[in-house]
């Protein structure tokens with residue numbers, strides 16, 4: 336797994352390196368030289384490619400850019416350097432002094448050899464355009480220092496970079512982080528960021544590159560580690576490879592693979608029903624290998640459940656005595672998918688979770704279950720505290736998207752989206768247990784270790800996909816013969832994402848292939864089964 340770092344950690348790694356006596360400007364030179372090597376490698380199929388347009392900002396990322404301009408120039412490339420703002424320009428008559436920043440040293444070196452650059456001005460953008468023909472566009476405007484909404488100047492420069500790079504069909508190479516992407520969080524403000532083909536990530540892989548908006552801007556990421564830092568503990572890990580499954584014992588029976596109880600699929604009188612949520616969860620739990628499934632849903636949906644999944648048993652979700660009895664014999668209760676949000680559903684949720692805790696049954700709380708949990712956090716804090724204490728000793732998984740997480744933390748969705756890494760940690764601190772924060776580049780916090788999921792695609796953004804994920808989660812958790820990793824929350828998230836990717840790949844048999852648009856939750860269970868098989872071979 337690739338280690339992911341937050342920006343403070345990256346600055347810390349650099350600081351520790353300098354504290355050992357290494358020179359910071361030497362590191363910048365090394366960074367720039369290695370970037371140049373990667374750029375040359377990227378265009379090796381087109382040896383005639385020797386025109387670059389390098390856009391530089393005023394921080395150290397810009398320093399990298401000045402040196403990249405200089406080195407490419409030395410290698411015989413035709414280079415145009417575009418400076419974001421005249422404020423960062425040095426007076427070349429001033430002598431170099433000891434207090435010169437690395438970025439200034441870099442600029443000085445580049446300009447001493449060839450004092451030729453253009454300052455970007457939005458008003459004079461068309462006049463500049465004649466100088467901007469190039470095969471490679473290098474983005475050295477901002478790196479990890481970019482931490483807020485862009486100023487007008489920054490936004491105009493980023494916009495112009497994207498515009499002219501597209502006009503010249505240039506390869507777009509971002510140095511360290513595409514400018515406009517916040518390396519800490521993956522956030523992009525109002526779509527203003529460089530759309531890179533390649534991101535050359537310096538020192539350590541930034542956590543924000545793999546989640547949220549960043550996924551649309553990073554292109555292919557290549558690491559340039561520069562300094563050894565294996566002793567630094569990463570903030571998160573990038574998940575891309577599921578664990579293989581062990582073969583089943585010959586001498587086993589359905590009881591060996593666990594009993595999943597799905598509690599959801601309710602219908603509130605006078606409103607629409609949500610039986611499909613329970614059906615999707617149950618089919619997916621079965622596809623993930625659970626031994627037995629019972630679906631506790633509104634009895635209006637029992638026929639539909641049995642039609643689509645004859646292997647399941649059904650029970651009325653309002654039959655509290657019956658459901659409580661079944662909870663005792665289940666390995667896992669997955670509760671909330673289409674459970675409804677009225678007072679009766681809230682009462683059922685609290686009663687069933689209470690019973691699961693009394694009988695030490697593993698829990699997955701999703702969808703309307705999370706809605707009730709947020710309400711009970713205010714209304715019945717003792718219950719929520721008891722669940723938190725229970726989650727310290729037993730497996731409890733919470734699987735919100737940003738909206739549900741916002742409700743659970745009694746805040747706005749925007750504040751979750753601003754920093755999903757912080758939000759998932761807050762959720763776990765408040766409620767205990769293991770967490771999945773769904774969305775592009777889903778985050779998983781399991782046993783206090785943070786992961787970012789690198790599989791899955793926008794096709795999974797459709798109704799019912801969360802129910803499928805809860806089912807996969809429950810199905811894996813129920814199988815006691817599997818080891819901890821194979822039953823883990825991260826394994827469920829990977830399986831779900833991999834199934835989505837398989838369905839939308841272009842190089843698979845036509846019978847399986849579905850595009851991202853139109854991919855349906857009901858397409859998933861069969862492919863989840865296929866992924867399980869692939870992982871078992």
Ligand SMILES: NC(=O)C1=CN([C@@H]2O[C@H](COP(=O)(O)OP(=O)(O)OC[C@H]3O[C@@H](n4cnc5c(N)ncnc54)[C@H](O)[C@@H]3O)[C@@H](O)[C@H]2O)[C@@H](O)CC1
Nearest residue numbers: 363394395396477478479480481482483484485486489511
């Ligand atoms: N010597 C070193 O420490 C090394 C640093 N390196 C480079 O240095 C970069 C980090 O440099 P810096 O810390 O100087 O940061 P940056 O160069 O990323 O940007 C810092 C500047 O951007 C401004 N800024 C931040 N957000 C803004 C916004 N929204 N709109 C407009 N201006 C904004 C800041 O006020 C600051 O002036 C790395 O990403 C990497 O590219 C590499 O050269 C490796 C070695």
